[in-house]
Amino acid sequence: MASVSGTAGYDAHAATLVTAYESITFEDVHRDVIHLFPAAPSRVLDVGAGTGRDAAALARRGHHVVAVEPTPGLRSAGERLHAALPITWIDDHLPDLAVLRQQPERFDLVLLTAVWMHLDAAERATAMAALADLLAEAGQIVMTLRHGPVPEGRRMFDVSADETGALAKPHGLIAHHSGARRDTLGRDDVRWSVLALRRATVPAPVPHG
Numbered sequence: 001m002a003s004v005s006g007t008a009g010y011d012a013h014a015a016t017l018v019t020a021y022e023s024i025t026f027e028d029v030h031r032d033v034i035h036l037f038p039a040a041p042s043r044v045l046d047v048g049a050g051t052g053r054d055a056a057a058l059a060r061r062g063h064h065v066v067a068v069e070p071t072p073g074l075r076s077a078g079e080r081l082h083a084a085l086p087i088t089w090i091d092d093h094l095p096d097l098a099v100l101r102q103q104p105e106r107f108d109l110v111l112l113t114a115v116w117m118h119l120d121a122a123e124r125a126t127a128m129a130a131l132a133d134l135l136a137e138a139g140q141i142v143m144t145l146r147h148g149p150v151p152e153g154r155r156m157f158d159v160s161a162d163e164t165g166a167l168a169k170p171h172g173l174i175a176h177h178s179g180a181r182r183d184t185l186g187r188d189d190v191r192w193s194v195l196a197l198r199r200a201t202v203p204a205p206v207p208h209g
C-alpha cells in the first residue's frame with residue numbers, strides 16, 4: 001500500500017517518538033487555548049493523534065474522543081498505552097478523512113496538533129473542506145503549526161496561521177484565536193503558531209477557568 005502523504009519518517013522512528021510525545025503534557029501543549037476547549041462532556045476528534053497523549057487527557061476529562069492516526073507504529077503504541085480509556089482509534093488520514101466521514105458523527109472540538117504543515121497546498125485545501133464537514137454547528141478546530149527546520153526524512157511545509165485562516169474563510173470559518181509560542185520540547189529553533197477556528201455564524205466560545 002502507498003504510504004500516506006505527510007507520514008514520511010514517522011513509522012521508522014515510532015519507538016523514539018513515543019517517548020518524546022508522551023514526555024510532555026496536554027496542559028503544556030495547549031496552555032494558550034485550553035480555556036477555550038469545551039468544559040462539559042463533548043465530542044472530540046484528534047486528527048494525527050500520534051500516541052494519543054491529548055486524546056487520553058481529553059477522555060479523562062469526560063469527553064467522547066475519536067483519535068485518527070495513520071502511522072501504524074504510533075497508533076498501536078497509543079492503543080496500548082491508553083488502553084484503559086474509552087478512545088475510539090481509527091486508521092484514517094487527511095486530506096479526505098474518508099473513513100471517518102462515512103460515519104454520521106460530527107465534533108465539538110477538532111484538534112490537529114503538529115499535523116497540518118505535513119500537507120501540501122492542494123491537500124490543505126481538500127482537508128479544510130473535510131474538517132468543515134466534520135465540525136458540529138458550534139464546534140471549534142484548534143491546530144498548531146510548526147515553524148523551523150524540517151527534520152531529516154520528514155515532509156513538511158512552512159504554513160502560516162494567516163494563510164490557514166484565509167483557507168478556512170470560504171467554508172464559513174473564522175479565527176477566534178491566533179497566537180505564537182515556543183517549543184514545548186525545548187528546541188530553540190522550533191516555533192509554533194496556534195490557531196482556533198469556528199463558524200462565523202456562531203458566537204465565540206466563552207473562556208472558562
Ligand SMILES: C[S@@+](CC[C@H](N)C(=O)[O-])C[C@H]1O[C@@H](n2cnc3c(N)ncnc32)[C@H](O)[C@@H]1O
Nearest residue numbers: 005006007021048049050071093094113114115
Ligand atoms: C508531530 S506528530 C504529532 C502527534 C500528536 N498530535 C502530538 O501532538 O503528539 C504528527 C502526526 O501527524 C500524523 N500525520 C502525518 N500525516 C498525516 C495525514 N495525512 N493525516 C493524518 N495524520 C497525519 C503523523 O502520523 C503523526 O502522528
